[in-house]
Amino acid sequence: MSTLENDNAETHHTSRITTAGLLIALGIIYGDIGTSPLYVMKAIVPGRIDANLVYGGISCVLWTLTLQTTLKYVLLTLNADNNGEGGIFSLYALVRRRGTWLSAVAIIGGAALMADGIITPPISVSSAVEGLEAVYPHLPTVPIVIGILVALFLLQSFGTQIVGKAFGPIMFVWFGMLAVLGIMGILHHPEILKAANPYYAYNLLVNTPGGFWLLGAVFLCTTGAEALYSDLGHCGKGNIRISWIFVKLCLLLNYFGQGAWLVAHQGEELSGRNPFYALMPSWFLLIGIGIATMAAVIASQALITGSFTLVSEAIRLNMWPKVKLNYPTDVKGQLYVPSMNRLLLLGCIGIVLYFQKSEHMEAAYGLAITITMLMTTLLLSMWLQAKKVPMPLVVLFLLVYGLIEGSFLVANLIKFPHGGWVSVAISLCLISVMYVWLRAYYIKRRLTEVVPLATYLDALRELSKDESIPKYSTHLVFMSSAERPTEIESKIIYSIFQKRPKRADIYWFVHVDTTDQPYTMEYSVKELAVDDAYRITFRLGFRVEQKINLYFRKVIEEMVRNKEVDITSRYESLSKQHVTGDFRFVVLEKYLSVENDFPPMEKVIMQAYFYIKQFIASEDKYFGLDTSSVKVEKVPLIISPAQDITLTRIEDQPSPVTAP
Structure with missing residues (x-):
C-alpha cells in the first residue's frame, strides 16, 4: 500500500488556536x-x-x-x-455501519439543509x-x-x-x-x-x-x-x-x-x-x-x-x-x-x-432546518453509543433535544401554508433524487456480474500477441467497479474479446474505493500477469477530488522508477526511439435494456435513475479523465431477463397461381 503524493493528503484542519x-x-x-x-x-x-x-x-x-x-x-x-471534518454527511460516514436505516436519516437531513440554504441568501x-x-x-x-x-x-x-x-x-x-x-x-x-x-x-x-x-x-x-x-x-x-x-x-x-x-x-x-x-x-x-x-x-x-x-x-x-x-x-x-x-x-x-x-x-x-437538526440529533446519539457513552445519558440527550427540536418543528409547522411549503417541496425533490440514486447504486451493484479474472489471463496474453488483430492501444485502461482484485465485470471481458477485440500490450484495471475518512489518498498495485495485466486500486476519501487521470499517471511514474513496468512503445520503430506508448481509457456506461422483467418498485427507481442520468455529464468527466484518450461504451443493464416467449413457426403458404 502506498500513499499518493498530493496536497490533499495533508491534514485538512487547523487544530491550533491562532489569531488567523x-x-x-x-x-x-x-x-x-x-x-x-x-x-x-x-x-x-x-x-x-x-x-x-x-x-x-x-x-x-x-x-x-x-x-x-x-x-x-x-x-x-x-x-x-x-x-477534522464535520457536517451531517461526515457524521453519517462515522456511524453508517451501525444500521442501514441511517442512510435515510442522512438523506433527509442533508436534503433539508440544502433546501433551507436556498432561502438563506x-x-x-x-x-x-x-x-x-x-x-x-x-x-x-x-x-x-x-x-x-x-x-x-x-x-x-x-x-x-x-x-x-x-x-x-x-x-x-x-x-x-x-x-x-x-x-x-x-x-x-x-x-x-x-x-x-x-x-x-x-x-x-x-x-x-x-x-x-x-x-x-x-x-x-x-x-x-x-x-x-x-x-x-x-x-x-x-x-x-x-x-x-x-x-x-x-x-x-x-x-x-x-x-x-x-x-x-x-x-x-x-x-x-x-x-x-x-x-x-x-x-x-x-x-x-x-x-x-x-x-x-x-x-x-x-x-x-x-x-x-x-x-x-x-x-x-x-x-x-x-x-x-x-x-x-x-x-x-x-x-x-x-x-x-x-x-x-x-x-x-x-x-x-x-x-x-x-x-x-x-x-x-426555518421549517426544513429543524428537520436537519433532528436528524443530526439521531446520528449523534448513534455516535455517542459508538463512543461507549452510558445508555442513560444517550437516552437523556435524545429526550432533551428531541423535545426542544420537536417543539421548534411543531411551532414551525404553522409556516407551511405561508411559504414553508416551498422549502418542504424542495426538500422532497432532493430527497427523491438522493433516494433514487442510492437505491439504484445498490441495485446495479447487486446485478453487476463479476467473473474470476484468472480464467481470462491466458486469453489476454494470447490476444496481446495476436498480430492478426489491429492494435487498439499500447496501454488499455478500464475503470472497474469489482471490489475484489481477483474479479472483473463480465462486461469488461465482453468489451475486450467480443464487442470489438481490443488488442493491447498491457491491460490496466483501475478501481476507486471511497473511504469513510474525508482525505484518504492511498493506492495499491497488483500484478495480474507479468508485463501484461495490472490492477490499481485507489482508496480516496469522500472529500477528495477524483483526478484519476493525474493519479494514474503518478502511479505509473512511480512504477517505472521502481522498474516494475516498462511503458515504452512496442512498435518496433518507436521502441528504438524509446517513445512512451499511448494510453487509452475505456469507461462502460450502463443503460436500461428493454429486455427486462423486474419488480414494479425497482422498475420505477431505475427508470427515474436513467431519466435523471441523461441530464448528467458522462462518468469520464467526473473521474477527471483526459477526454482525448477516453472511449465511452454503452452496455445494457439487465435486471432480470424477460420471460421466455414462445413463437410458433408456420410453413410458408404457396402463392396462388393466377390463371392466364
Whole structure:
C-alpha cells in the first residue's frame, strides 16, 4: 500500500488556536447565525409592540443560543469530527455501519439543509437592503437584491480565495457594530437585562396566548448552528469555540439592545420598521446598511460553499449524481459545482420574486432546518453509543433535544401554508433524487456480474500477441467497479474479446474505493500477469477530488522508477526511439435494456435513475479523465431477463397461381 503524493493528503484542519484561525472562523463559520439579528426580532414582534412579548422573546433567544447552539453544537457535536471534518454527511460516514436505516436519516437531513440554504441568501440580502427604505421609502429593493445575488453566484467559478481573506475582518467589524449598537440600546433601557431570567421564556410559551407558536420566529436565531458543524474542517474546533464566546456576546448584546428599543416603544405598531436599523443614529444608517449588506453577502457565500460541499460528499457516498466538480483555487475545501450553482441561483431568484419582502421569507424560513437538526440529533446519539457513552445519558440527550427540536418543528409547522411549503417541496425533490440514486447504486451493484479474472489471463496474453488483430492501444485502461482484485465485470471481458477485440500490450484495471475518512489518498498495485495485466486500486476519501487521470499517471511514474513496468512503445520503430506508448481509457456506461422483467418498485427507481442520468455529464468527466484518450461504451443493464416467449413457426403458404 502506498500513499499518493498530493496536497490533499495533508491534514485538512487547523487544530491550533491562532489569531488567523479566529478571524477565519468569524468570516466563514458565523455568516448565517451572525446576520440573524437583521430579522429575528422583527419576526417575533411583527405588529403591536407588547412588553411581555419582547421580554419573553429575548429570553427565548438567549436560552436557545445557550442550549441549542452552545451546548449541543459548540460543546458536544464538534467532538464528532471525522478526521477534522464535520457536517451531517461526515457524521453519517462515522456511524453508517451501525444500521442501514441511517442512510435515510442522512438523506433527509442533508436534503433539508440544502433546501433551507436556498432561502438563506435571499432573506439575508433582502433584510440588509431593505434598510434603504428608511432613507428612500419608495426604492424598489427586489431588483437590487437580485442583482447582488446574480453577481455573487457569477463569482463562484473564480473561487473565493481573495475575497475570503477579507471575510474575517469584515465580520469582525460587523460583530463589533452589533455589540456597540446593542450597548447603546441597553443604556437607554437597562431593565431589558431582566429578560435573562428563564421565567420570561416560560411565561411566553405557557401563559401567553399563542406564545408557543412564536418559537418558529425564535428559531431563526439558531438556524446557522448547523453551519458551525458543517464548516468544522475550515478552522478547527478550538478556533470555533473561542470565537463563539465573542460572537455570542455580540449577538446577545444586540438582541437585548433591540429589545430595549422595542420596550421603549411599547404600544406602538412596528409598521414595517426594523428594530435593528432603529437602533442606528440617522447619520450612521447608510454606513450600517453597507456593512449589513457585506455581512449578508458573506453569509450567503458560506451557505453556497456549504451546499457545494454537501453535494460533493453526497456524490462520494453514492447519494447524488456524479456531476462535474471544479476546484478553482489551490485552497483546501475550495470547491465549485457548476450544476448546483445554477440551481441555487435560479432557486434564490425564484424565492425573491415569489416572496418579494424579507418578512414574507421569515414566514417560510426555518421549517426544513429543524428537520436537519433532528436528524443530526439521531446520528449523534448513534455516535455517542459508538463512543461507549452510558445508555442513560444517550437516552437523556435524545429526550432533551428531541423535545426542544420537536417543539421548534411543531411551532414551525404553522409556516407551511405561508411559504414553508416551498422549502418542504424542495426538500422532497432532493430527497427523491438522493433516494433514487442510492437505491439504484445498490441495485446495479447487486446485478453487476463479476467473473474470476484468472480464467481470462491466458486469453489476454494470447490476444496481446495476436498480430492478426489491429492494435487498439499500447496501454488499455478500464475503470472497474469489482471490489475484489481477483474479479472483473463480465462486461469488461465482453468489451475486450467480443464487442470489438481490443488488442493491447498491457491491460490496466483501475478501481476507486471511497473511504469513510474525508482525505484518504492511498493506492495499491497488483500484478495480474507479468508485463501484461495490472490492477490499481485507489482508496480516496469522500472529500477528495477524483483526478484519476493525474493519479494514474503518478502511479505509473512511480512504477517505472521502481522498474516494475516498462511503458515504452512496442512498435518496433518507436521502441528504438524509446517513445512512451499511448494510453487509452475505456469507461462502460450502463443503460436500461428493454429486455427486462423486474419488480414494479425497482422498475420505477431505475427508470427515474436513467431519466435523471441523461441530464448528467458522462462518468469520464467526473473521474477527471483526459477526454482525448477516453472511449465511452454503452452496455445494457439487465435486471432480470424477460420471460421466455414462445413463437410458433408456420410453413410458408404457396402463392396462388393466377390463371392466364
